[in-house]
Amino acid sequence: MGQIGHGIYLCRYQIRVAAINLSFVICHLSFAASPSDPAAQLHSEVDQVLALAYSGQSSEALVDRAGPLLEKDFSFELVTRQAIGPGWRQFTASDQQKITDLFTRLVIRIYSARVVGTQRPNIIYGKTITLAPDRCEIPTRVTAPNSDKPYSVTYRLINLPSGWRIYDVLIEGVSFVANYRAQFDELAQRGGAAAIIKALEAKLAEPINPNS
């Protein structure tokens, strides 16, 4: 029985780090578009976003302020397309737009609930790794003030006509996009776009618990 507790800790810790702890993920997501070095760009703009995220305002106020910033610098359209997967093309344009809007709202809302009232994390940046001519990833180590251990957060960026945008984030090896794709795939198989829309609307209707 000695390892049972350890097992629980292991599993739950893995869930924790993989649990899309959006507070420290999304606060890095926003940065101004620039055609040059994505790492420098990410690095230089993080402080600006962290300053906004940890300015002590309410969750509702943060949704209003952080939302436009995130939408401007983060390709929610591409992230949503990836999260849905190949089935995206079978959806109508109207459904695609609705899913994108709902998913964007969900991400921003969770982010806003997580960061309010918390302390700034310490972030160490690694070297940029080129994935393709127009794609790269930037590894970081994040230490949250209330966390026992640091964890890895890797940003994947793509160079779009509008500049470098993040299209995925990996926390301890768990892809944000792939995680949602796994969830949406099950829903899509059961009920197509309507099931995804319904699930997102239900999720958005739930109250966010800032203490969780």
Add this chain to the structure above:
Amino acid sequence: MNYLIPTLLLVLTCVSGFADETNQPNLPRRNPAKTESKAANSSQKKPAKDPSTTSTDELANEPVQKVNDPFERINHTTFRLNDSFTIHAIKPLAHGYEQIVPHAVRTGLSNFFDNLDFPVRFGNDVLQARFVRSGQEVGKFVVNSTAGVGGLFRVSDQVSSLADVPAEDFGLTLGRWGFSTGPYLVVPVLGPSTIRDLTGYAGDFALNPLNWYLIFSNHRLISNVVGYSITASRFVVRAPGNVHAYEQMKEAAVDPYSAVRNAYLSHRAAQLEK
């Protein structure tokens, strides 16, 4: 009885077979970063690429990874039971612990139990022939046990060579030896796992010298009291973090079962790549 469950798990692991990509097409065994890198490299080498296909199309059309979850129905049931257990039993316990024990003390206790698991990490490093890493584990243990006052303070974080040593366990050791993950499982109380990882728990139990005393001691009463005390303490110490993590996971997920399953399997695959 002490040996029955480990033996059974080992047999199950053997039955589940050695790793074979053709047999396990649905498990995310590779680090997504490396997979992406390989995919990116291979796409660069393809001269006959459709010019109308953009990079964003490639990303958006990545197939959904199928998961080896033959027991999905019963796993779902267990997941709901675990959910209820977490919310109605563990959460109040964790809340009480947080109210009573100051944050600094909680951190110290968490560090202490991490330090206590040194033999498991060290043993698995050796079994995987990762001798540099096993040396780092010894260094961590010595530093934290001495300068860190019996492991209450993780002083090793201040030493760059000891700050980021991946923690090994027997599930990962089995993976490096070539065993496949086997089917995904949701274990009552324990949570997400696989046949391989469940076997790993038994292996880790056997690797911990503390458990040798508990198993082979002639003083059954004392060994049971010590064993259950350690297990209960470890459980309580780690409960707040586990509950917070679980609630955040649920709050962000549109399908918590799939989210936890994907996160667990992806994370274990990434650990295996380290």
